[in-house]
Amino acid sequence: HxxxxxxxxxxxxxxxxxxxxxxxxxxxxxxxxxxxxxxxxxxxxxxxxxxxxxxxxxxxxxxxxxxxxxxxxxxxxxxxxxxxxxxxxxxxxxxxxxxxxxxxxxxxxxxxxxxxxxxxxxxxxxxxxxxxxxxxxxxxxxxxxxxxxxxPESPPYLLMHKEDQEGCKKAIRQLWGEGHHQAEIDDIMKEKATMKSIKILSVLELMKEPAIRWQLYMIIILTISIQLCGISAV
CATH class of the missing domain: 1.20.1250.20 (MFS general substrate transporter like domains)
Structure with missing residues (x-):
């Protein structure tokens, strides 16, 4: 029992x-x-x-x-x-x-x-x-x-995934007030262009990537160590 x-x-x-x-x-x-x-x-x-x-x-x-x-x-x-x-x-x-x-x-x-x-x-x-x-x-x-x-919805999401530039501007004005926010919109567009040229890796591909393998191992070890410190038991 x-x-x-x-x-x-x-x-x-x-x-x-x-x-x-x-x-x-x-x-x-x-x-x-x-x-x-x-x-x-x-x-x-x-x-x-x-x-x-x-x-x-x-x-x-x-x-x-x-x-x-x-x-x-x-x-x-x-x-x-x-x-x-x-x-x-x-x-x-x-x-x-x-x-x-x-x-x-x-x-x-x-x-x-x-x-x-x-x-x-x-x-x-x-x-x-x-x-x-x-x-x-x-x-x-x-x-x-x-x-x-x-x-509002996230401005980068509206612009990058929905391609709704007017919705993005409206969300920005609602969040940050009236003003000239073209610089922020340009930054989002640059990020969108960068994302198109970057391949999104799956979890398995990420673990096999040599460039970030050791950083990933360190994060995994730290996360496991936190769980083993007794916080769950507390």
Whole structure:
């Protein structure tokens, strides 16, 4: 019985990563086809669904709901992690782009810290309140779901993938205000021309590329080391 319980908790912890791999794998294809804003909105619905399932697991007396919720949560996290950085960077003015991208990592770490604090027994980690803790991941998703419709689609996406120059200009004016933004549009056009001459590698081709092999190995080792440091167990 104890071994089965240990296996169950191990699955609950690790299934988030499995979902993350699947979510990250489909991120590029879906964002190119449907746009970053639409994908973020749909991803918020997925996270809210996962939070609702996990929040109702105790009432339903079903550990399977925790597994399903954690898996969907992992898919959502894996899908949104690269997408969020791209969208934030692309809607930011050029002079603030680096700062905007760095805030994503800051709030990622802040969210982890808040989650660890909220998980203490004195707060939401008690036997009666843990479903609220598991469902709390739906709160940021709900906030973004309500506020994101007021933001435009990414200007580079509109110009590079949809070839909608007027839509791109409208999005830029909405984001950055009235003014002369031709320099930013020219930069996007240069990036588009550069992308046409660059072959997009698959994951397997990327791993076989000699020029970046050692850099890729270093990233993999660092990522694995972070997971082995005990953060998942905490």
């Amino acid at each position: 104890q071994d089965n319980l240990l296996l169950l908790w191990s699955l609950i912890v690790s299934i988030l990563g499995i979902g993350g791999v699947l979510g990250a794998s489909g991120s590029r294809y879906l964002t190119v086809k449907y746009g970053k804003k639409k994908c973020l909105l749909c991803n918020n619905l997925l996270m809210i669904t996962a939070a609702s399932i996990m929040g109702c697991s105790k009432m339903s007396q079903s550990f399977e709901m925790i597994l399903i919720g954690r898996f969907l949560c992992g898919v959502s996290v894996g899908f949104s992690t690269p997408l969020h950085h791209q969208y934030v960077g692309e809607i930011s003015p050029r002079k603030l782009r680096g700062f905007a991208n760095s805030t994503a990592s800051f709030f990622w770490s802040l969210g982890k810290a808040v989650g660890q604090i909220a998980g203490q027994r004195e707060l939401l980690g008690s036997q009666s309140r843990w479903p609220m803790l598991m469902a709390s991941c739906g709160i940021p998703a709900l906030v973004q779901l309500l506020t994101l419709p007021f933001f």
